[in-house]
Amino acid sequence: MNSDTADNKAIETLYRSCPTCEASCGLTLKIDRQKRQILSVKGDPEDHRSRGYVCAKSQAFRYVYEDCERVTQPLKKVIADNGEPSWQAVDWETALSEVGKRLADIRSRHGKDAIAMYYGNPNGHNFHTMIYTELFISLLDTERFFSAGSVDQQPKNLSSDLLYGNPWLFSVPDLSRSDFFVCMGANPVVSQGSLLGGPDAKGRIEALMQRGGHAVVIDPRKTETADCCSEHIFIRPGTDAFLLFAWINELFASDNIHLGHLAAFTDGIDKLREMSLPYTAEAVASTTGVPATRLRKLIGDFNSASAPVLYGRIGLCTQEFGTLASWLVDVVNILSGRMDVPGGAMFNKAATGQNEATGEVGELKHGRWKSRVRGLPEYMSMLAASCMAEELAYDGDDKVRALITVAGNPVLSVPNGKQIGSAAESLEFMVALDIYVNETTVKADYILPSTVHVEHSNYDFLFSSFSQENFARYSPVVFPAAAKSKHQYEIFLELLGRINGMSAEDLNAMMLDGMIAHIKATPGLGHLDAEDIKRKTANFENGERLLDILLRVGPYGNQFDDDRDGLNLQKVKDAKHGIDLGQLEPRLPGILRTEGQRLRLVHDLLLQDMPRLEAALERPPDEFLLIGRRNIRDMNSWLHNIKQYARGKNRCTLLIHPKDAQSLGITDGGQALLQSQKGKEQVEVSFDANIMPGVVSLPHGFGHHDPATKLSIASSDCAGVCANDIVDEGPLDVPSGTSVVNGVPVTITAAN
Ligand SMILES: Nc1nc2c(c(=O)[nH]1)N[C@H]1C(S)=C(S)[C@@H](COP(=O)(O)OP(=O)(O)OC[C@H]3O[C@@H](n4cnc5c(=O)[nH]c(N)nc54)[C@H](O)[C@@H]3O)O[C@H]1N2
Numbered sequence: 001m002n003s004d005t006a007d008n009k010a011i012e013t014l015y016r017s018c019p020t021c022e023a024s025c026g027l028t029l030k031i032d033r034q035k036r037q038i039l040s041v042k043g044d045p046e047d048h049r050s051r052g053y054v055c056a057k058s059q060a061f062r063y064v065y066e067d068c069e070r071v072t073q074p075l076k077k078v079i080a081d082n083g084e085p086s087w088q089a090v091d092w093e094t095a096l097s098e099v100g101k102r103l104a105d106i107r108s109r110h111g112k113d114a115i116a117m118y119y120g121n122p123n124g125h126n127f128h129t130m131i132y133t134e135l136f137i138s139l140l141d142t143e144r145f146f147s148a149g150s151v152d153q154q155p156k157n158l159s160s161d162l163l164y165g166n167p168w169l170f171s172v173p174d175l176s177r178s179d180f181f182v183c184m185g186a187n188p189v190v191s192q193g194s195l196l197g198g199p200d201a202k203g204r205i206e207a208l209m210q211r212g213g214h215a216v217v218i219d220p221r222k223t224e225t226a227d228c229c230s231e232h233i234f235i236r237p238g239t240d241a242f243l244l245f246a247w248i249n250e251l252f253a254s255d256n257i258h259l260g261h262l263a264a265f266t267d268g269i270d271k272l273r274e275m276s277l278p279y280t281a282e283a284v285a286s287t288t289g290v291p292a293t294r295l296r297k298l299i300g301d302f303n304s305a306s307a308p309v310l311y312g313r314i315g316l317c318t319q320e321f322g323t324l325a326s327w328l329v330d331v332v333n334i335l336s337g338r339m340d341v342p343g344g345a346m347f348n349k350a351a352t353g354q355n356e357a358t359g360e361v362g363e364l365k366h367g368r369w370k371s372r373v374r375g376l377p378e379y380m381s382m383l384a385a386s387c388m389a390e391e392l393a394y395d396g397d398d399k400v401r402a403l404i405t406v407a408g409n410p411v412l413s414v415p416n417g418k419q420i421g422s423a424a425e426s427l428e429f430m431v432a433l434d435i436y437v438n439e440t441t442v443k444a445d446y447i448l449p450s451t452v453h454v455e456h457s458n459y460d461f462l463f464s465s466f467s468q469e470n471f472a473r474y475s476p477v478v479f480p481a482a483a484k485s486k487h488q489y490e491i492f493l494e495l496l497g498r499i500n501g502m503s504a505e506d507l508n509a510m511m512l513d514g515m516i517a518h519i520k521a522t523p524g525l526g527h528l529d530a531e532d533i534k535r536k537t538a539n540f541e542n543g544e545r546l547l548d549i550l551l552r553v554g555p556y557g558n559q560f561d562d563d564r565d566g567l568n569l570q571k572v573k574d575a576k577h578g579i580d581l582g583q584l585e586p587r588l589p590g591i592l593r594t595e596g597q598r599l600r601l602v603h604d605l606l607l608q609d610m611p612r613l614e615a616a617l618e619r620p621p622d623e624f625l626l627i628g629r630r631n632i633r634d635m636n637s638w639l640h641n642i643k644q645y646a647r648g649k650n651r652c653t654l655l656i657h658p659k660d661a662q663s664l665g666i667t668d669g670g671q672a673l674l675q676s677q678k679g680k681e682q683v684e685v686s687f688d689a690n691i692m693p694g695v696v697s698l699p700h701g702f703g704h705h706d707p708a709t710k711l712s713i714a715s716s717d718c719a720g721v722c723a724n725d726i727v728d729e730g731p732l733d734v735p736s737g738t739s740v741v742n743g744v745p746v747t748i749t750a751a752n
Pocket residue numbers: 119120121122148151152153314318406407408409410412413414433434435436438449450451452453488628629635636637638699700701723724727741
């Protein structure tokens with residue numbers, strides 16, 4: 001921390017990483033500690049990953065901190081005699097003991113599964129929450145656990161689980177050494193990249209092109225990313241698995257299988273060849289909308305490039321064949337010799353060790369229990385978010401009685417969200433761990449707000465495990481939280497303690513002992529002494545102490561051997577701009593958690609999904625298919641109350657090709673009725689010659705119309721309509737249970 005006492009002002013400079021999206025850019029903050037004011041947030045030129053780059057949302061964590069409608073103390077819903085609800089601020093002790101009592105009572109009367117839970121996206125950006133999440137989930141131990149993951153990356157989790165035995169092991173495109181980038185179902189120039197692992201996606205793609213490389217986007221919309229690439233190919237939504245199977249068919253047919261160093265430990269090639277046989281480039285062309293010659297040219301260009309890489313993201317996940325499409329992206333890279341090689345798709349070596357092998361075969365957690373209504377299988381202890389409404393409304397003996405939401409807004413983010421809201425309202429009890437009174441939390445009996453990023457430290461735990469550069473970066477607290485506020489992990493511990501009759505200290509000790517036991521069970525670490533670990537890390541507390549342990553036993557640590565040099569938390573803290581841990585290096589087969597450390601190309605779960613794919617090949621096309629999109633100033637549903645981001649013209653419009661619109665008698669800027677099996681919304685229309693005819697696009701995260709919320713800017717300046725009132729919760733990517741929010745059949749009529 002530097003002090004600058006000019007003008008008698010105690011202006012300090014702090015460095016941290018941006019907590020708002022996966023890119024995790026380095027930031028430079030100027031702050032006035034006395035006034036508790038952030039004076040400016042700029043890029044950190046010395047962060048080796050972002051090199052000073054930031055996007056418009058770099059200010060978001062500051063604006064959220066400053067938002068006067070943010071909830072800063074526990075709120076209890078009180079119902080007046082006339083039935084009108086209102087919020088009453090209560091002290092923490094009252095709130096925690098009442099919430100704890102209600103949950104404990106429901107649990108003891110009706111069992112653990114009577115309490116449902118929903119976990120939202122911002123949890124992935126908070127190290128302390130993440131590290132305590134397993135404890136929270138495992139002690140609540142409910143079969144009714146939902147998360148934003150099944151409206152997001154779960155197909156990718158499942159594909160990694162099947163291929164590598166680790167659901168959180170994701171390969172990322174090594175763009176800085178690639179010369180041919182194929183981007184499917186992602187718009188990183190706007191989203192800033194997901195499972196892509198690098199700040200300034202646009203700059204990285206442009207640099208690739210300046211080196212003489214090529215970049216191709218395959219997307220039903222010619223996106224902002226396509227605009228800075230060399231080529232764009234339209235594809236009909238939901239048909240990527242066909243295109244990718246045809247790609248693989250072509251690789252086999254042209255004898256272009258090059259496994260390279262993966263050959264020694266890869267199984268399933270023959271089966272894969274057989275699976276791809278029916279899907280020639282000609283056979284899939286009319287379904288995908290990609291002519292066979294166009295696909296063959298792409299494959300030829302890819303094969304003749306010196307360092308090509310294929311990448312796919314949310315447009316491939318949240319669609320009818322999400323798991324197959326996500327899996328096939330990795331398979332194409334594997335078969336083309338582009339997996340685990342520089343410039344191809346590579347695996348990170350996270351300092352906290354989560355990508356390493358554990359010496360055990362990773363258990364596939366799938367189908368151990370089922371949802372009550374549709375009988376959908378659990379995956380990674382979670383049920384599909386798309387069945388949350390029906391599970392909350394289910395009225396059997398073992399029905400849900402209480403709901404806990406943690407930093408999530410499923411009413412807007414999940415298909416059939418409105419019914420999630422009404423079902424939640426009629427439960428015996430609901431508590432929301434959240435910082436806004438929004439469309440979901442307004443249904444709760446209690447809102448328990450956590451501190452926000454300005455008030456707690458952070459470590460880029462999740463995102464450093466799939467970054468294009470190996471790195472470690474710690475973010476210090478900007479302003480210590482007011483005495484009476486609570487960090488989210490503290491709320492977890494307090495609630496768990498009250499439900500399970502344990503103290504927060506006991507639970508913390510349980511976490512520490514559990515982690516040490518786990519480490520000692522890891523091959524090569526059995527000799528470590530628990531007391532030695534505790535003694536050497538005693539200068540840190542809670543999550544930071546656990547982080548210190550992870551760093552010390554991780555791949556750059558000294559495993560508590562004082563004779564060796566190694567990474568630890570103090571060193572990471574001292575490196576204000578983050579630590580560069582080098583370029584990605586080949587990691588297979590050493591990090592595989594599969595039986596015999598074999599790379600399994602094919603798995604029964606994938607084979608079981610093939611008849612569903614086959615049946616879709618000849619299906620007659622729908623009139624219109626709805627897809628989503630993201631805008632640079634949004635972050636799902638929760639930045640809409642920030643006036644700097646909410647202002648401007650309506651961006652929750654329906655994009656439609658002008659020719660489609662004209663044939664329907666719809667004008668640019670006019671209104672249309674967008675209708676699906678599920679619902680109907682009136683939307684403003686924007687003409688877009690860059691969208692595929694027959695496809696329309698509406699962003700998600702809007703629909704701020706509930707007058708009971710406290711989001712005055714969101715509801716006045718960017719209310720929009722809720723895409724998930726149109727998306728049908730019925731269709732799923734079957735293997736992973738992920739919602740199909742892209743490729744939704746809709747009809748459109750003029751509404752004048
Ligand atoms: N139709 C359609 N639906 C989609 C998608 C799509 O593309 N199309 N995308 C999906 C994707 S990828 C995702 S990730 C999900 C997101 O789904 P959710 O995570 O359910 O939704 P968010 O809008 O991110 O809501 C985040 C919540 O966290 C709260 N919050 C923010 N910061 C903090 C904090 O520091 N502490 C606490 N306690 N709370 C905080 C906010 O107030 C808000 O209530 O939406 C999905 N839904």
